[in-house]
Amino acid sequence: MVTEDEEVKNEISFYNMLKEEIFNFLPLELKNILLKIDPKELETIEEIRLRAGKPLMLESCSGSWFVNQRGRLEKNCTNEKVVFQHEIIKAFELMSQNSIYAFLEDIRNGFITLKGGHRVGIAGRVVVEGGIVKNIKDMSALNIRVSKEVRGCSKKIMKYIVKNKNDIYSTLIVSPPQCGKTTMLRDIARNISNGIKSMSFNGIKVGIVDERSEIASCHKGIAQNDVGIRTDVLDGCPKAIGMTMMLRSMSPKVIITDEIGNSGDMEAVMQVINAGTRIIASAHGYNISELKTRKEVLGLIEQKAFERYIVLDNSQGPGTLKEVIDGITMKGVQQDAS
Amino acid sequence: MLLKLIGSLLIMAASSFLGVYFSKECARRPRELRELQRLLQMFENEISFLSSTVTEAFIKLSGYYESNIRLFFSQAAEILMHKNGINASEAWEMAVKENIKKTALKKEDEAIVLSFGKMLGASDLEGQISNIRLTLTQLKMQEEKAEEEKEKNKTMYMNLGVLGGLAIVIILI
Numbered sequence: 001m002v003t004e005d006e007e008v009k010n011e012i013s014f015y016n017m018l019k020e021e022i023f024n025f026l027p028l029e030l031k032n033i034l035l036k037i038d039p040k041e042l043e044t045i046e047e048i049r050l051r052a053g054k055p056l057m058l059e060s061c062s063g064s065w066f067v068n069q070r071g072r073l074e075k076n077c078t079n080e081k082v083v084f085q086h087e088i089i090k091a092f093e094l095m096s097q098n099s100i101y102a103f104l105e106d107i108r109n110g111f112i113t114l115k116g117g118h119r120v121g122i123a124g125r126v127v128v129e130g131g132i133v134k135n136i137k138d139m140s141a142l143n144i145r146v147s148k149e150v151r152g153c154s155k156k157i158m159k160y161i162v163k164n165k166n167d168i169y170s171t172l173i174v175s176p177p178q179c180g181k182t183t184m185l186r187d188i189a190r191n192i193s194n195g196i197k198s199m200s201f202n203g204i205k206v207g208i209v210d211e212r213s214e215i216a217s218c219h220k221g222i223a224q225n226d227v228g229i230r231t232d233v234l235d236g237c238p239k240a241i242g243m244t245m246m247l248r249s250m251s252p253k254v255i256i257t258d259e260i261g262n263s264g265d266m267e268a269v270m271q272v273i274n275a276g277t278r279i280i281a282s283a284h285g286y287n288i289s290e291l292k293t294r295k296e297v298l299g300l301i302e303q304k305a306f307e308r309y310i311v312l313d314n315s316q317g318p319g320t321l322k323e324v325i326d327g328i329t330m331k332g333v334q335q336d337a338s
Numbered sequence: 339m340l341l342k343l344i345g346s347l348l349i350m351a352a353s354s355f356l357g358v359y360f361s362k363e364c365a366r367r368p369r370e371l372r373e374l375q376r377l378l379q380m381f382e383n384e385i386s387f388l389s390s391t392v393t394e395a396f397i398k399l400s401g402y403y404e405s406n407i408r409l410f411f412s413q414a415a416e417i418l419m420h421k422n423g424i425n426a427s428e429a430w431e432m433a434v435k436e437n438i439k440k441t442a443l444k445k446e447d448e449a450i451v452l453s454f455g456k457m458l459g460a461s462d463l464e465g466q467i468s469n470i471r472l473t474l475t476q477l478k479m480q481e482e483k484a485e486e487e488k489e490k491n492k493t494m495y496m497n498l499g500v501l502g503g504l505a506i507v508i509i510l511i
Contacts, residue, residue, distance in 0.1 A: 028423035090425055098418060098426030098459035099391035101466050135462055 014148075015039040021116035022048065022144060025094045027087045030056065036071025048144040052085035088139050095120055105236070108133045109212070117147035117217025117224040147217055149225055153180065153319050154187035157310055160324045160333060161188065161280070162201050168192060168254060170273065170305065170327070173282040174291060175312035180319035181282040182214045182258060184312065186225055188280060189215065189256050193228025206231040207252030209242035215258055240264040243272050243279075254278045266299045273305050287311060288325060304328055346507040353506065357499015361492040366442035368484040373407045374451070375477050382470045385463065392426045392459045393418045409437040410451070430455030450476045 023031045033056065034048075047059035055077055056067045065073040068080040095114060096103045106112040111121045124139035161168050175181045195203030210216050210233055216223035218235035227233065232250045234242045239257050246255055255272050260281045272279050285291045288309055292298045300306065309325040324333040377399050384395035393415050400412035413433035417424055424432075431452060438448050454473040457465065 024421040024423075026423065031423055090423075093425045093460055094421075094423065096459075097391040097393060098429075099385070099389075099393075100460060101385055101463040102389045102391055104462050 015042060017116065018042060018045070018146065021114060022118060022146065025091065025114065027090045027094070030083070030087060030091070033067060033069065033071055033081060037067065037073065038071075041073055045146055047146065050083045050088050050091065050142040050144075052088055052140040053082060055079055056081045056083050085138075085140060088142055091142060092120075092122070092139055104135065106213075107136055110136070111212075113213045113217055113219055113224075114144075115219045115224060117149075117219070119145045119147065119214070119217070121145070147225070148183070149186065150180070150183050150319075151187065151190075151226075154184050154191060156321055157184070157324075158188070158191055158196060158199065160308055160310060161192075162196070162199055165199075165201050166204065168204070168278050168280075169307035170278045171280045171308040171310060172260075172300075172306040172327075173280070173310050173312065174285045174288065175282070176286055176314065177284060178318065179312050179314045181312065184319055185256055185258060185280065185282055186215050186227060189231055190226055190228040192254055192280075193230040203228070203230050204253040205251065207246040207250050207255045208233045209237060209239055209246055209255060209257040210235050211237060211239050211242065212258065215256065240268040243268040247272060247275055247277060252277060254280060256280045258282055259284065260300075261294055261296050263296060266296045269300055269305055270303065279305070281306075286313070288330075301327070308333070342511065346511065349506050349510075350500075350503040353503030354499045357496045357502070360495040360499070363442065364488040364491045364495065367444070367447075368481050368488055370405060370407050370441050370443060371447065371477055371481040371484055373403055373405055375474055375481070377402065377407065377411065378454075378470050378474055378477075382467060385466055406437065406440040409440060410434050413437060426459040427455045427457070430458050447477075447480050450480065 019035070023034050026034065030050075042058075044060040044062065045058055046061070049057040049059065049064075051057075058065045058067060058073065063075075065075065066077050066080075068074055068078050093100065096112060100107070103112050107122060110123075111119050113119055121143040122136050122139055123141040123143075124136045126133055127135040127137055161171050163169050173181055173184060175184075189206050189208055192201075193203050193206040195201055206228060208215050208227060208231060210218065213235055215225070216227045216231075216233040216235065217225050218233060221235060223231075223233050232246070232252065234246055237245065239260065239262070243255055243257065246252055255277055257279070258281070260269065261283055269279055269281070283291060283294075283297055285294075285297075288301075288311070292301060304327055306327040308327055311322040311325070313320055313322045315322070325331065326333050380399055380402065381395055384390045384398065385392075388395075390398070396411040396415035396418075400408045400415065402408070410430070410433050413436065414426070414429045417429040417432060418426065434448065434451050434455065438451075443451070450473060454469065457469040459466070461469075
């Protein structure tokens with residue numbers, strides 16, 4: 001139970017976090033406009049969008065909002081505050097701590113991760129050399145995705161994952177985009193790693209292979225999100241290679257990774273399973289039958305790599321539990337039984 | 339008579355001291371230019387091998403030397419740490435303009451140092467390194483010029499001090 005007092009405290013600290021970790025990296029003019037916005041309006045903020053020559057916009061649960069000079073949010077485009085390209089470039093310089101050279105690897109992937117785990121996506125003119133992206137120059141748009149840790153969001157589904165007090169089921173989390181897959185994975189990682197007292201589940205060693213720096217949101221190798229005490233993170237490593245590396249180097253009991261389904265993933269996952277290590281992964285999809293249309297995932301389903309499939313949707317807010325399916329029998333697991 | 343002697347000795351001492359001081363001052367500019375070059379070289383190492391951010395590198399560099407040159411780095415780092423929406427090139431410009439008076443650097447040196455800041459942190463590693471190298475060659479040339487000037491002026495100031503003192507004494511007596 002969260003008491004009202006705690007909630008108020010959370011709001012304030014969320015606003016402070018926005019100020020400290022995001023607004024501080026914006027050029028002065030943009031920062032001042034954002035500071036004029038009522039903190040209450042920013043509670044549900046998901047994205048801050050800067051586009052060259054277009055108005056400053058915020059995305060939240062309730063849709064997109066235009067920000068005007070006085071920091072008011074409006075539904076209709078007023079074109080009052082237009083973001084200039086030089087502001088975008090300056091914001092990017094500030095976000096990379098004036099050291100674009102140090103973030104080039106990230107820039108090549110199209111995003112950088114700020115301290116605090118916020119991801120900043122970049123669009124602009126891409127410099128390609130020999131088929132490899134070398135750099136992004138003349139930036140024209142930034143998408144700042146505010147990272148929010150939702151502690152305890154996996155509470156409802158932990159009982160389907162935990163097998164006994166020292167073991168868990170290999171699980172695939174299936175959900176459409178924007179339904180909290182990654183947030184869920186992060187919370188699961190924390191729970192498994194720290195242990196769950198109420199279920200008398202002891203914590204076990206967790207290895208996270210975080211190809212896109214989304215789960216742990218590492219900034220210079222240090223996890224910015226709390227992913228648990230027994231957790232090791234391999235940041236920015238391609239999944240298939242990373243899983244094998246993790247297996248050899250850190251002897252995890254569980255490997256957690258995001259969005260499987262590329263070629264090579266199947267073999268890597270089977271290797272993990274064969275080594276007696278559990279795996280928790282996520283995949284894009286609306287239901288199991290849709291998943292089966294994808295070759296790599298179908299292979300895994302047929303080889304019974306996963307013992308549990310957990311399907312999420314957005315019907316009652318992000319992370320709503322839709323169904324749980326047993327991977328061996330392919331039948332639904334009674335949701336009421338615990 | 340004794341008073342006259344003491345007075346002329348004092349004048350001689352003061353003017354020779356001035357001469358020595360100015361000849362020492364001549365040596366300051368080439369020394370500071372050399373130091374700046376060394377610091378920039380270290381900066382290159384910091385960013386290419388340790389991939390430190392500009393702020394981290396500047397903080398480290400400002401600990402290496404005691405001279406006023408380090409003020410450019412320490413103050414720029416301080417400005418950047420306040421996170422007031424100021425980027426590296428602006429911070430560098432502010433720090434240089436504020437502290438250039440405390441060094442022996444001339445206007446022409448200042449132009450080179452300022453142009454170094456224009457690209458600071460705003461490009462990939464190759465761009466940064468070529469910017470540093472360019473600045474280094476320019477500073478090297480300035481250093482050579484300053485060295486020549488120093489050799490010329492050093493003895494001149496020294497002689498001027500001693501002889502000037504002598505002249506004053508003679509006139510007054």
